[in-house]
Amino acid sequence: MDVITQAITFVFQWQNLAALLAGTTYGIIIGVLPGLGPSAGMALTLPLVLKWHPATALIFMGSLYKCSNYGGSLTAILVNTPGDASNAATILDGYPMCEKGKGGVALGISATAAMVGGTIGMICLIFSAPFLANFALRFGPAEYFLTAILALSIIAAVVQGATIKGLIAAGLGLMLSTVGFDVITGHLRYTFGWEPIEDGIPLIQALVGLFAVTQALVLAESAESISRIGKLAGGFWEGVITYFKYLYAIIRAAAIGLFIGVLPAVGQSSAGLLAWAEAKRESKHPETFGNGEPEGVISSETATNACMPGDLVCTIALGIPGSVGAAIFLGVMIIFGVIPGPLVFKEKADIIYSLFVALTLTSFILFLVGMTVARHLAVVTLLPNEIIVPVILIVSLLGSFAIRNLMADVMLSLGFGVIGYIMLKGGFTPVPLLLGLVLGEMVETNYHRALMISGGSYFIFFSSTISKVLIFLTLLSFVGPYLGPVWKKLTEGEK
């Protein structure tokens, strides 16, 4: 309890409150821009906060990560354009509400959902994370190696829906993580004499390239502005009152969000859609869903907001990201020396609990923002691409440059931008690549450590119960996507 009190005191220091507010505002703006989700937002700002205190920087990043989802729901409701995949379910009923002249009500629901869903999720996270951490103490090098492989395989299988493509991208990330000095032998690998990559491919530059530069290039292809803005009508407070009329729907959606969040790689988009589908299934008037039913917005938004803290549970306690945003956040934590795992709750308790407290506080700030300025922020979507693209490019490339003051880093980011763009055009997602790059060193180091402990015997990877479970889950993630259709065929055959 002491540690939570200290964390509260720490968060209320002016610089941390300022970071929290900045992260909240920036997160909402990023969320409002379709396509620029939390991943690109964190990539864009990471270089700017590198010299901050780790806790302050993580508070900024955490609130940005959390609030971008809310920003995305604004455009989903107002202009039928989700800011990120996680807001996809919100457009189903949010935009029809707007068409009916109840845009203000929908915005009220969305802001209340951000507060309630986020708070429920954060409270569960604060109390469950240490238990998960204690469990994780049983992990040795072999288990860590297998956990990272599991994370990669699940991300590869789920993020895109095409397992092999995901695995190829993850392989590419792991391969690129071997560039530079080998941490075990000190041997220089694959640098071709180029100094800037001797310490390995720099994560931030790669991240900036894969997400921000790629996004800028995609936007540059289109002549239009990001979006058109609709008229706002209806009252914000009417939305707040409507929200609390559906208590059962709120609890059900929060439970779905938390459960989905804890599952590695399933993510907020699945949580929102599942909660919406479940609300429709249980409704007495399912035909109203998709036509501006407030319960639809309540379910999807509450689940999405409760999912984010669930994402963080696995990310912090086990080092397994629960979503794309969490994967980036994992990278951010590592950059700031907060290595996810069981020991982080003891060694970095101050930072972790400060982050938790800050994120809980963010839920309330989001509500206040929604009440006052949110509807005006949606104007950003009116800006033409020729203005947005250079801003994205300059902010991201400047960040990439400012870390080591090297123009070579700008080239590196542009190179990764090309890779990301080609991957997108080729039907790949760069997320497994980034995760491979983030986890690569951990995978290789634990692989060698495990073999050293066992005297070179590969049996160590199958010896403990945890290892066996992890191997089973990894295999399941490989074959899982194919089991569904096979099962369907079998049952159809029986009929």
Place this chain on the structure above:
Amino acid sequence: MESLKMKEKLKLTEVWFKLVLLVFFGLFFLLAIPYPEKSKQFPQLIAIFSLIMVAISLITDFTRKGKVAEGIADVDDTELKVLDMTTQKTKRKRFYKAWTIILLSTAIGFLGGFLFTTFFIFIGFPLFFGRREKLSKNIFIAVLMTMIIYLSFQWIMGVPLLTGIFWDFS
């Protein structure tokens, strides 16, 4: 006819990307051969695994795309194709234009410092993608944004934005 079909398949970015990956992973496997045992073990393992995955993916692509093409062979989609080609052409043109601006600005940045990259990217996009009649307004915005970046990064954070091959004003 068969060679035409093969050409059509090879046009796809996805196939090309996979072929490049095949070479990339193969090359990384070969380059690791002279490394010490512990240094080459992991990269070679990853390379072999990834090579297998790329090969499976390519085989699946060629077999599946053939089947899909056969299935829709009798559908007349000429209009759609023309429309799609026009959109693709416009997108490609804009993409190359964007890259030209980015690369030229970066090259200028190498010579005079990152601040020049900032200015030329800010002026380049509105000039080549926006309305040229707003030239003076665009120039004003570019200068203003460059100044803001200079003040906040060079003055406050000490990032050397005017350090290039030609001079060093850090």
